[in-house]
Amino acid sequence: MLGEYRIQGRGAAEIAAGVEQAVGAGDLAPGQSLPPMRELAARLGVNPNTVAAAYRILRERGVIETAGRRGSRVRSKPATTGREELRVQVPAGGRDLSTGNPDPALLPALAPALTAAAEQGDRQPVRYGDDPVDPDLARVARAELDADGVPEGPVTVTSGSLDAIERVLAAHLRPGDAVALEDPGWGSMLDLVPALGLRTVPVGVDDDGPRAEDLRRALESGARAVIVTCRAQNPTGAAVTATRARALRAVLRDHPRTLLIEDDHGHGIVDLPLHPLAGVTRHWAFVRSAAKAYGPDLRLAVLAGDGVTVDRVHGRQRLGPGWVSRLLQRAVVRLSADGAVDRAAVARSYGERRDALVDALAERGVVAHGRSGMNVWVPVPDETGALARLLQAGWAVAPGARFRLASAPGIRITVSELTAQDIGPLAQAVAEAVRPSPARAYG
Numbered sequence: 001m002l003g004e005y006r007i008q009g010r011g012a013a014e015i016a017a018g019v020e021q022a023v024g025a026g027d028l029a030p031g032q033s034l035p036p037m038r039e040l041a042a043r044l045g046v047n048p049n050t051v052a053a054a055y056r057i058l059r060e061r062g063v064i065e066t067a068g069r070r071g072s073r074v075r076s077k078p079a080t081t082g083r084e085e086l087r088v089q090v091p092a093g094g095r096d097l098s099t100g101n102p103d104p105a106l107l108p109a110l111a112p113a114l115t116a117a118a119e120q121g122d123r124q125p126v127r128y129g130d131d132p133v134d135p136d137l138a139r140v141a142r143a144e145l146d147a148d149g150v151p152e153g154p155v156t157v158t159s160g161s162l163d164a165i166e167r168v169l170a171a172h173l174r175p176g177d178a179v180a181l182e183d184p185g186w187g188s189m190l191d192l193v194p195a196l197g198l199r200t201v202p203v204g205v206d207d208d209g210p211r212a213e214d215l216r217r218a219l220e221s222g223a224r225a226v227i228v229t230c231r232a233q234n235p236t237g238a239a240v241t242a243t244r245a246r247a248l249r250a251v252l253r254d255h256p257r258t259l260l261i262e263d264d265h266g267h268g269i270v271d272l273p274l275h276p277l278a279g280v281t282r283h284w285a286f287v288r289s290a291a292k293a294y295g296p297d298l299r300l301a302v303l304a305g306d307g308v309t310v311d312r313v314h315g316r317q318r319l320g321p322g323w324v325s326r327l328l329q330r331a332v333v334r335l336s337a338d339g340a341v342d343r344a345a346v347a348r349s350y351g352e353r354r355d356a357l358v359d360a361l362a363e364r365g366v367v368a369h370g371r372s373g374m375n376v377w378v379p380v381p382d383e384t385g386a387l388a389r390l391l392q393a394g395w396a397v398a399p400g401a402r403f404r405l406a407s408a409p410g411i412r413i414t415v416s417e418l419t420a421q422d423i424g425p426l427a428q429a430v431a432e433a434v435r436p437s438p439a440r441a442y443g
Contacts, residue, residue, distance in 0.1 A: 010050075016055075019054070055072055062196065088391060090396040097418070102269070102416055117327050117329075137329045154305070173259070175197030178221070178224060179200060179201065179227065180215060182229060183204060184235055185227075185229070185235075186235075209241065225260070227261045227263065231264060232265045233373070235410075236370075236375070238371055256280070259309075260280070262276060262277060265373065268346070269343070269347055270350075298331070357415055357426065360427035383399060385433075386430075398413075
């Protein structure tokens with residue numbers, strides 16, 4: 001069962017640490033079965049409850065999974081092997097279109113806003129016990145949320161959208177609970193959920209967002225939470241339409257105890273209208289990050305939600321980081337007040353590049369998707385072969401395996417730094433790399 005590796009330890013923490021170290025070192029392979037708890041307890045000379053506690057620690061850390069009578073096994077994608085490790089090596093002189101980064105030319109200068117925020121901080125120093133949310137940021141954020149139809153609810157601030165989503169999941173769910181996730185979807189999210197000891201349930205995606213029937217099946221199968229990307233879905237560029245939003249709300253009304261998390265990934269860079277789902281379920285959270293519009297290093301996201309959810313997030317923050325730097329919060333307020341980002345121009349710039357690439361691929365018989373945001377998703381019959389052929393042609397793109405649970409193979413192309421002159425050669429290289437390329441849905 002374990003080959004040459006022998007699990008050792010006397011206490012639960014020691015046993016769990018030994019197994020996790022073995023997984024990280026490759027001594028225990030993904031999918032490898034672990035001994036039944038009573039058998040391992042007898043071998044180690046400890047109480048079965050000690051082994052049960054060790055296995056519980058490993059499940060909560062996303063290292064193993066337990067499937068009833070089939071016992072426990074190392075996860076096929078343990079938390080120690082994140083999807084971000086699935087990278088391609090860019091050849092010398094090649095173009096890297098795999099990163100998902102925004103176009104630096106469309107990002108604002110941060111120095112004036114940070115300087116103004118620092119000067120305000122000198123006049124009004126932040127002290128322990130102060131409100132963790134800058135009142136001006138709360139006012140600006142709440143006004144924008146109101147304008148977009150997001151329900152009333154308190155607002156707080158986190159260190160980016162992934163931090164917000166992790167805190168909301170931890171506030172409501174327990175290890176072993178299931179979460180409905182878009183498939184294909186954000187690779188970091190697909191890693192985070194199992195790392196929290198939660199189970200993933202795939203929900204198919206098309207250009208209009210998550211498929212309502214897939215969500216219904218996921219919730220009927222026991223999923224306690226769902227995470228929906230409103231706009232600029234990563235990797236497909238999907239955006240929830242008004243029609244799809246109505247269908248999704250109808251599903252959620254039948255499951256009012258579902259925890260709903262919405263990630264407005266395209267806020268600030270997309271000109272498509274928002275169609276929020278929040279307010280249908282008892283507990284909900286709506287997240288907006290500053291990263292895409294102002295730059296990835298501005299680690300700040302606004303989180304709105306029902307009172308219980310936001311209060312739980314607040315409480316956990318107080319026990320850890322305390323608050324997100326008011327310096328960053330004030331800088332975001334200044335960037336907003338100064339109109340540092342021309343949102344319409346940014347959306348138009350990304351849209352022109354996306355549309356040009358999708359159209360050029362269509363002319364060559366290749367189906368691609370990119371309704372919003374900065375990425376284009378191309379379904380392919382052979383993901384590994386397509387990546388290799390594109391690398392040979394001097395183009396590095398992201399492997400679809402970083403974004404998939406059960407959906408069909410694909411590649412993600414980030415258009416952020418493409419020029420008009422790049423479109424034709426890239427489209428031709430993709431067409432040659434993916435042949436044959438039949439039309440197919442995301443999964």
